[in-house]
Amino acid sequence: MSAPDTVTLAAGCKVNLHLRLTGRLDNGYHSLESLFVPLAAPTDTLTLTFGPQGGPFALTCSDPALEGKANTVARAWRAFCAATGLAPALAVRLDKGVPTGAGLGGGSADAALVLRELNARAGARALAPAALARLGASIGADVPFFLGRGPAWAEGIGDALAPVELALAGLALVVLCPPEQVGTAWAYAAWDAAHPGGADPHCSLTWTKERFKSSPCSLPPLYNSFEEVVFPAHPNLRRYKEKLLLDGACGAVMSGSGASVLGLFRDALQAENCARGFREASVRAFVHCF
Template identity: 45%
Template sequence: MSFTQPASVTLHAGCKINLHLEITGVRENGYHELDTLFFPLPSPFDTITISKGATGSGLLLECPALSIPPEKNIIYKSWKKYSDATGWKPDLAITVEKGIPDGAGLGGGSSDAAIILNYLNKYCPNNALSPERLNTLAASIGADVPFFLNNVPAHATGIGDILEPSTISLSGYSLVLICPDISISTPWAFAEWDKTMRSTSASNNKKEILTTTPSKDRKHSSRALWLFNSFEVVVYSAFPKLRAYKEKLMSFGAEGAVMSGSGSSIFALYRETEQAARAATALEAEGVATYLHHL
C-alpha cells in the first residue's frame, strides 16, 4: 500500500553503536565474518530533506559535508538500485546535513541509505518491495543498511547482514558517546586486523580466528552486555589518544566502555546519571563531541 508522496519532508537518520563486535572469520573472497550486537541511538543524526523534483530531473543530491560526486554517494546508489528493482524512478531533490561524523563507526552512510529506501518503498505507487526483498536490496548496498531499515536492537552475523531481533534493554543506564576528531577507514581497520592476525606467533590462535567455522557460542546470549570490539587492538595501537579517551571514560565509574564499529567513536555505560554527566562534561572540556543519553 503506497501513500501520497508529500511535496517535501524532513527526516532524521540516527546512528548505531556496536555493544560487541567480534571478527569471527575470513571468507575466501576476503569478506569478514562478524558477530555483533547493533543498538540504535537517536543522536548524533543526519538531517535529510526530500522534496519532489522537476519532471525529468532525476535525483538532485546536495551534501556539502562530503566532497564526493553525488553519484558516488550511498543515497544516490540507493535511489538507483530501488528504481532498477521496481521501475519507479521518482524525480527528487535531496539535501543532507551531516551530523554523524564520517569514519566514526556509527553507520551514518548506512542510516542515510535506509531512510531513503524506506521513503521510496512507502511512496512507491506500484511494485513496492516486500520486507524480504527490501532487506535483500539493502544488503546489496551495505552490510549495515538492513539493520537501519527497522532501527531496533539486533544481533547480526554473516558479514553483518544476517539479522535477528534482540530483546536487550539498557533501560536505567546512562550512556556517554564521544566522537573524537579522528576519522578511521573501515577497509584500513580490516586490513590492519588481518595483518596482525597473520603476524601473530600463536598459530593455533590464528587458525581459530581466521576460520569460517563457527564456534560453539556466537550469540553471547548469556553475556548480552559483553562489551568487546576486535578492532580495538589495532586501532588503539595506531591512535593511542583513543585509548586514553576510553580510560578517561572508565575513570568516572563506567560499568564498561568500548569502541563502536571500526572507530573512532567510543561509548561508556553508567548506572549513575551523575557519573555520566561528569564524564560528559570532562570530555566536552577537552573539545570532544559528546552525546549524553539516558536510556
C-alpha cells in the same frame, strides 16, 4: 509518485556493544558477530524533494566531499530505481551530524531512510520487507539493520539480524565522537595483516542469537576486535576509553571500526558529568539514557 513535495527526516546512528570478527570470506567481506543498538543522536538530517517520474537525482551535502555518486544516498536511489522500475525525480539535501569515519553507521542510516521513504511512495511496486532488506545489503552491510527499529544481534557480514530485547533500563550511554577518523578499509586491512588465520582468537565467549531468546537478556561482554589494531595507530582512542572507565563507566568499548568510543554508566548524572568533561576538552559527547 505524487506531485513534487518535500519532507525532512532524521537519520540516527548505531553503536556496537560487542563486535567480534569470526572469519574472512573469499569475496573480501568478513563474517562477524555483533550487538547493534540504534541511537537517535548524533543525527543526520535529510531533506527530500520529490518530483515526477523520469526526473533527475541531485545531492547536496554540508560536506561537499560527500556529494559524489558513491554516496550511499545516491546508491540507494539508483538501486531502488533498478529494482522497481520507478525513477522519481529526487533532490536530497544532506546535513551531516553523524561524523564520518566514526563507526556509527551514518551513511548506512541515510541510505536506509531514503529506501524506506521511496518504498512508502512506490504504491503497487513497493518491495516486501525481505526484498527491501536484500536491496539494502547490496548498498552496505549495516543498511538492513537501519531498516528495522530496535536492537539486533548480527551475524554473517552483519546482515543476518535477530531482534533482541536488552536489560538496559536505568543505564546511560556516553558516546564520544573525537576528531580522529578511522578508515573502515584500513581497519579491516590492518586486522587481516594481524590475523592471517582469519578469525579473532582473543574472545572465547561465543554469543549467538539463541542466547537472546530469554527476554530481556543481559549484555554480552563489551568487546571489539578492531581495538587491537586501531588503538596502537590512534592512541588517543585508547586514552578516551581509559578515561571513561576512570570517570565511572562500568564498561567501555570502541564502536565499529572506530573512531567513536562509548561507555556504559549506571548513574545518569555521572554520565552527564563525564560527557561535560569531554566537551570541555573539545571532544563531541552524547548521552543516551535507556
